[in-house]
Amino acid sequence: MMNVLNVAAAHAAKYLESLPERPIAPQVPLAELQRRLAKPLPEQGVADEAVIDELVRDCDGGLMGSAGGRFFGWVIGGTLPAALAADWLTSTWDQNAASNVTAPAEAVVEQVCGEWIKQLLGLPDSASFALVTGCQMAHTTALASARHKLLRDRGWDVEARGVSGAPPIRILTTENRHESILRAARVLGIGTDAVKYVRADNLGRIDVGALETALKESGGGPTVVLLQAGDLNTGMFDPFGPACEAAHAAKAWVHVDGAIGLWVGASARYRSLLDGVERADSWATDGHKWLNLPFDSGLVFVRDAAAHKASFAQDTSYSVPVEAVRNQKDWNPEWSRRGRGFPLYTALRSLGRAGIADMVERCSAHATRLVSEIGALPGAEIASMPVINQGLVRFSSKTGEHDTFTDRVIRRIQDAGVAFFGGSTWRGMRVMRISVCNWRTTGDDVTATIASVAEALAAERG
Ligand SMILES: *Cc1c(COP(=O)(O)O)cnc(C)c1O
Numbered sequence: 001m002m003n004v005l006n007v008a009a010a011h012a013a014k015y016l017e018s019l020p021e022r023p024i025a026p027q028v029p030l031a032e033l034q035r036r037l038a039k040p041l042p043e044q045g046v047a048d049e050a051v052i053d054e055l056v057r058d059c060d061g062g063l064m065g066s067a068g069g070r071f072f073g074w075v076i077g078g079t080l081p082a083a084l085a086a087d088w089l090t091s092t093w094d095q096n097a098a099s100n101v102t103a104p105a106e107a108v109v110e111q112v113c114g115e116w117i118k119q120l121l122g123l124p125d126s127a128s129f130a131l132v133t134g135c136q137m138a139h140t141t142a143l144a145s146a147r148h149k150l151l152r153d154r155g156w157d158v159e160a161r162g163v164s165g166a167p168p169i170r171i172l173t174t175e176n177r178h179e180s181i182l183r184a185a186r187v188l189g190i191g192t193d194a195v196k197y198v199r200a201d202n203l204g205r206i207d208v209g210a211l212e213t214a215l216k217e218s219g220g221g222p223t224v225v226l227l228q229a230g231d232l233n234t235g236m237f238d239p240f241g242p243a244c245e246a247a248h249a250a251k252a253w254v255h256v257d258g259a260i261g262l263w264v265g266a267s268a269r270y271r272s273l274l275d276g277v278e279r280a281d282s283w284a285t286d287g288h289k290w291l292n293l294p295f296d297s298g299l300v301f302v303r304d305a306a307a308h309k310a311s312f313a314q315d316t317s318y319s320v321p322v323e324a325v326r327n328q329k330d331w332n333p334e335w336s337r338r339g340r341g342f343p344l345y346t347a348l349r350s351l352g353r354a355g356i357a358d359m360v361e362r363c364s365a366h367a368t369r370l371v372s373e374i375g376a377l378p379g380a381e382i383a384s385m386p387v388i389n390q391g392l393v394r395f396s397s398k399t400g401e402h403d404t405f406t407d408r409v410i411r412r413i414q415d416a417g418v419a420f421f422g423g424s425t426w427r428g429m430r431v432m433r434i435s436v437c438n439w440r441t442t443g444d445d446v447t448a449t450i451a452s453v454a455e456a457l458a459a460e461r462g
Pocket residue numbers: 075133134135136137178180230231232257258259260286298
């Protein structure tokens with residue numbers, strides 16, 4: 001029974017040790033992975049150790065090297081050693097974190113994490129919270145709470161009556177919103193047609209004058225204003241104070257997408273980017289990105305705890321209420337789920353406030369160096385300097401062609417295996433997105449990456 005755990009731990013150690021040398025992009029095509037993994041369902045079980053050994057062998061070359069220090073694609077983050085260890089224990093303990101009866105220690109750990117993070121990020125002490133799968137579900141949870149409050153204020157009990165026939169809710173935001181907001185609008189019956197775009201200034205921040213005009217046009221109808229704390233392309237922050245003031249004057253609910261940027265609240269250097277953010281009504285962020293937790297770690301905070309609870313609490317015939325400790329599923333969209341508080345608790349303790357601040361500042365410094373040094377290469381230009389840890393560059397061939405050339409250079413960098421970046425379309429042009437959010441990234445990783453990009457760009461330019 002125990003040997004299989006030792007086998008897995010040995011594979012894990014070997015993988016982590018190999019990260020610095022391993023090519024970052026997957027080396028094996030999907031068809032080959034299918035050939036290896038799509039075995040017939042066995043009639044008789046296979047021995048545990050053999051199943052694990054074969055899983056490792058069959059996945060080899062088919063893993064994205066996002067756990068390593070030279071992965072700069074999307075916004076993914078790695079895993080802190082202590083958080084990884086706690087994640088192993090989470091599965092070992094196999095707690096059902098639905099309630100404080102099924103998982104008492106986890107209930108307390110979650111409560112502690114919620115309080116710590118409110119302190120760390122400067123959110124109101126009285127805000128409620130939930131530990132969800134990711135920022136997507138954090139948005140869904142926050143917007144469900146907003147929907148409850150906005151419709152209840154208009155005499156509509158959405159939990160009982162549903163959305164059919166209810167006053168329509170509008171969401172005002174800028175084009176810089178993440179698509180996960182659209183999915184939250186879809187599943188909540190708000191609908192994507194309800195998302196209206198307000199003008200942004202040349203830095204991508206919501207134009208508060210345009211927001212005020214749009215709020216007036218809503219004629220007092222139920223409205224959510226969605227603001228960004230660190231958008232995924234440029235890392236931009238909306239002007240929270242003035243935007244919250246305008247929104248609240250019109251009785252709108254303000255939700256903040258802080259998937260990436262809310263963590264700068266830990267850093268004295270960057271904290272002012274969040275000025276006024278505490279005036280919002282709900283906040284969503286991710287633990288599995290910049291905090292470097294394993295996946296399955298979203299966080300949502302809601303100012304109006306009663307609205308949050310009314311959206312999710314559900315009586316059951318078999319629940320045993322324990323009043324003194326928060327009951328997780330009263331706040332979560334999920335019922336049975338893993339104890340995702342353990343890795344979070346462990347990460348917060350292993351880093352401390354100073355460790356989180358250091359990670360934020362270090363990643364941001366690496367991003368600035370990557371963007372400025374790559375942007376200075378012949379044939380490259382800077383499209384957007386990082387505000388925090390996200391920036392954009394683009395490339396041109398000798399004939400001056402940008403868009404397809406940028407994609408070709410990205411592909412060549414990925415194929416070289418030293419580093420990994422992804423492409424994006426930003427303001428109508430193709431760009432290479434540079435995102436630094438792994439605790440492992442070092443100055444040497446940045447140096448090696450710039451050399452690899454220089455080589456790929458020179459080769460592609462011919
Ligand atoms: C990643 C991201 C999301 C979605 O978060 P998930 O954890 O993938 O659900 C939302 N907003 C922004 C700005 C993001 O970067």
